[in-house]
Amino acid sequence: MLSEHHWDLLLRQARSFNGWLPRPVEPALLRELYELAKMGPTSMNCSPARFIFVTSAAARERLLPLLAAGNVEKTRTAPVTVIVGAARNFQQRMPQLFPQRPTARSIFDGNDALRESTAFRNSSLQGAYLMLAARGLGLDCGPMSGFDAAAVEAEFLAGEDVAVNFLCNLGHGDPGSLFERLPRLAFDEACRVL
Structure with missing residues (x-):
């Protein structure tokens, strides 16, 4: 059982950061991150997620014009932005x-509908596993639509059969970028026990 x-580290005190400290994330840590995240379960072990780690200034400059205005500055300062994608034809593996x-x-x-829904659902799970693993490794996260x-x-994916699911900034969050923690739904508002 976790302490x-x-x-607190994984969920209760974890926050979505909007600003980042100027501390790099080493490539070896990204490999370790993937090695942990890949172990999370997916249906039939289909593992459709594909991750593109945007780390260089040149790659970041290509990404910035593709973002909504509210996501530009927080991505500009993030050491890493992960493009979480879903392989459209994951079943080949x-x-x-x-x-x-x-x-x-x-x-x-x-069966295009089944393939698309399975890829989206399971790549979403894998993106969440990536975020939990990042937090466990001491990184902060800022997921984005x-x-x-x-x-x-x-x-970033020309010629690849991958659909983008969501983006997530990674690094060491700037506590000054946080705002008041937002409310969550109570059990009775979000859950039913049958």
Whole structure:
């Protein structure tokens, strides 16, 4: 069982940062981050998420014009922005990832709606695992919508069969960028037990 400190780190005290301290994130830490995040479960181990770590100034400059105005400055100062994508034809890897059922791929071949919903759902899970792993490694996160998905795909994923799901800034958050913690729904507002 995790300690109270760990629950605070992962969820209770974790915040979405809007500003970043000028501290780099080493490439080795990004590899460690992925090695942890990839272990989170997905349906039939389909693992559709694809991660592009935008770290260089040149790559960041390509990304900034594709963002909603409110996301530009926080991304400009972030050491890393992760483009969390979903492989549209993830099922091609299923013989490798789900070998106990060699025909699993056929469930998705020719069924665009099932393939798209499965890729979106599971890449969202994998993006959340990435954020939890980042927090566990001492990084802060700033997940974002508010970008031109088609433009991000054209700029960073041209020729790849990957759809953008969401973006997430990573680094060491600037506490001065935080605002008052926003409310959450109570159990009875968000949950039912049947």
